[in-house]
Amino acid sequence: KWKGEGTTQNLESIVIGRCYDYIRIVNPAVGEKNCSQIWEAFKNAFINKDPCSILPGDYELFINLTFHTIPPNKSLFWENNQLLVNSFADRGRRYMSLADTLFGFIGDFLNWCGQADSPGLDYESCPTTMECENNAVESFWRMASIIYAQHSSGVIHVLLNGSTDGGAYPQPGFFADYEIPNLQKDKISQIVIWVVDDIEGPDIESCGAHSVKTLETRLTALGYDVTCTDNDK
Amino acid sequence: MPLQQGSARMRQRTVLLVGIVVLLAALVLAVVLASLLTHGRHEVSPKMLKWKDRGTTKNLQEVILGRCYNYITAQHPELGDKDCLKIWESLKDAFIYKNPCNITPEDYQPLMELASHPIPCNKSLFWSKTGDLVHRYTKSNQNFLTLEDTLLGYMADRISWCGDPSAPGINYESCPKRNECESNPGSVFWKMASKKFAEAACGVVQVMLNGSVEAGAFRSSSIFGSVEVFNLDPDKVSEVHIWLMQDIGGPQSESCSGHSIQRLISILEERNFKIICEDNYRPVQLLQCVHNPDHTDCRLCTNST
Numbered sequence A: 001k002w003k004g005e006g007t008t009q010n011l012e013s014i015v016i017g018r019c020y021d022y023i024r025i026v027n028p029a030v031g032e033k034n035c036s037q038i039w040e041a042f043k044n045a046f047i048n049k050d051p052c053s054i055l056p057g058d059y060e061l062f063i064n065l066t067f068h069t070i071p072p073n074k075s076l077f078w079e080n081n082q083l084l085v086n087s088f089a090d091r092g093r094r095y096m097s098l099a100d101t102l103f104g105f106i107g108d109f110l111n112w113c114g115q116a117d118s119p120g121l122d123y124e125s126c127p128t129t130m131e132c133e134n135n136a137v138e139s140f141w142r143m144a145s146i147i148y149a150q151h152s153s154g155v156i157h158v159l160l161n162g163s164t165d166g167g168a169y170p171q172p173g174f175f176a177d178y179e180i181p182n183l184q185k186d187k188i189s190q191i192v193i194w195v196v197d198d199i200e201g202p203d204i205e206s207c208g209a210h211s212v213k214t215l216e217t218r219l220t221a222l223g224y225d226v227t228c229t230d231n232d233k
Numbered sequence B: 001m002p003l004q005q006g007s008a009r010m011r012q013r014t015v016l017l018v019g020i021v022v023l024l025a026a027l028v029l030a031v032v033l034a035s036l037l038t039h040g041r042h043e044v045s046p047k048m049l050k051w052k053d054r055g056t057t058k059n060l061q062e063v064i065l066g067r068c069y070n071y072i073t074a075q076h077p078e079l080g081d082k083d084c085l086k087i088w089e090s091l092k093d094a095f096i097y098k099n100p101c102n103i104t105p106e107d108y109q110p111l112m113e114l115a116s117h118p119i120p121c122n123k124s125l126f127w128s129k130t131g132d133l134v135h136r137y138t139k140s141n142q143n144f145l146t147l148e149d150t151l152l153g154y155m156a157d158r159i160s161w162c163g164d165p166s167a168p169g170i171n172y173e174s175c176p177k178r179n180e181c182e183s184n185p186g187s188v189f190w191k192m193a194s195k196k197f198a199e200a201a202c203g204v205v206q207v208m209l210n211g212s213v214e215a216g217a218f219r220s221s222s223i224f225g226s227v228e229v230f231n232l233d234p235d236k237v238s239e240v241h242i243w244l245m246q247d248i249g250g251p252q253s254e255s256c257s258g259h260s261i262q263r264l265i266s267i268l269e270e271r272n273f274k275i276i277c278e279d280n281y282r283p284v285q286l287l288q289c290v291h292n293p294d295h296t297d298c299r300l301c302t303n304s305t
Helices: A011-026 A035-044 A056-066 A082-089 A102-107 A136-150 A174-182 A210-221 B002-042 B060-075 B084-095 B105-115 B131-140 B151-156 B185-200 B223-231 B259-270 B282-289
Strands: A076-079 A154-161 A188-196 A226-230 B125-128 B203-210 B237-245 B274-279
Touching (some): A056 A102, A076 A082, A082 B131, A188 A210, B105 B185, B237 B259
Parallel strands (some): A154 A188
16 A cells, blocks of 8 residues: 555564663663653554654654753764764764664664554555655654754764765755754854765765755854864774 | 331441441551551562672563564564564573572573574674674674674673562562572573574684783683683584784783683684684774774874875
8 A cells, every 4th residue: 555664563562672671771861761651652643643644743742751861962963874873873872863862762773654543553554755754754753853953962963974876965854954953053062074985985975065065054154163074083 | 116116226226337347347457458568668578589789670571572572573574483472481481480599501491492593604703801892893794793683692681680489589679690609590591592602603703802801812711711612513613713802002911822812722723613813803993993093003094195
């Protein structure tokens, strides 16, 4: 029916398990959370609804229940280099990327959607963003990105891929559309951009040129103190 | 008429008596309940044994189940036939209600059978005193698998558990440290899982050792030195590659020519394995350099044309 993969099997156990894994082992500093309640809030954002009518705001209760502060100077934004970000962020110890927050940790690499007039999850197929933008997963990440950006402070780092065809700073993109507009200027001291090429990959983009220049210009115009470095060591 | 009035009064008196009895019973019940509850609150599990290490991880069941499903669903769909509920039950049965100093390998046999899966050749990566670094490496390079990247190790990593003969059978307050008793649930588990992991290895195997520890990179008392080395199968494993990693800017206590490495090499050669040892294996060193980019060891070639 839809073109995308269906809901991940055993979604409930995975979500609840990840929630407890995070608060007990990954980052116990966030304190006590009610993981069953969190699952309910997550589910209620999208079940029993048309899977093309889910909005970021539908996840508001989920975000409220999973929210925790992000330490200053630890935010790491990225585009097109997820694996690099994971090893660089070092499980939240060096940096705390979105996937290192409780709300990001819960949703990472999972897929889900519901159906209208039924409380069940659709395990057969889910709409892709091409089929409709307001789908459960897209809206989740939009909401998560917004919150992550709103609560970032201090020195912000952005890791971009200088070897990708889509451009180091993709537009449209999560960073461009949901994160930059939600950065709190009065809480941010500096934005540090790193453009990293794949090893033996093409050097398509660099600081001061093409899409990276567009990004630098945009951020400077917004009043941020911006620096950019190529191929960070 | 007098008879009727008499029986009405009797009925009234009976009702009154019954009412009083019910009230008294409720009062007694309330007192008993209150004392039981306060008693329970002040003396949580009074009969449970007390140990020196941290207790069972809270929400153990949810974490284990979640990790199991996460592993087989989101990460390794080829293991889709694994039954996570059964796996959890077999883990629980291994230690619940048992004295945590009396755990045997037999206790874990059902779990080992349910959760084990084949490991592709040339991918097994053993390690000793390099836990942080080795797992950062396998996270960024899926060509290698440590025990903690297999289903069993993935579920149990960084978690603790132990039982107790008194209810509820799981001790969340404390668990035995290895020096309190060796046959504790955690130690027996990891020893057995490591043995199975070594037995399953084939082709070329790798081991990441720490050349900056004073006590020596290879120690016979470690799980690698006492269990894994001796359970590699010479009919399946052809070569052992040693990666001897020193901390960037850290003490260079040992290198491939060091004493404990020579000892390891002779143990392995005696078992007919071919050995190659490499100091500061570059791909892993590059990962260390992420945190020390300015150190001389981390400089890339600066000759540019």
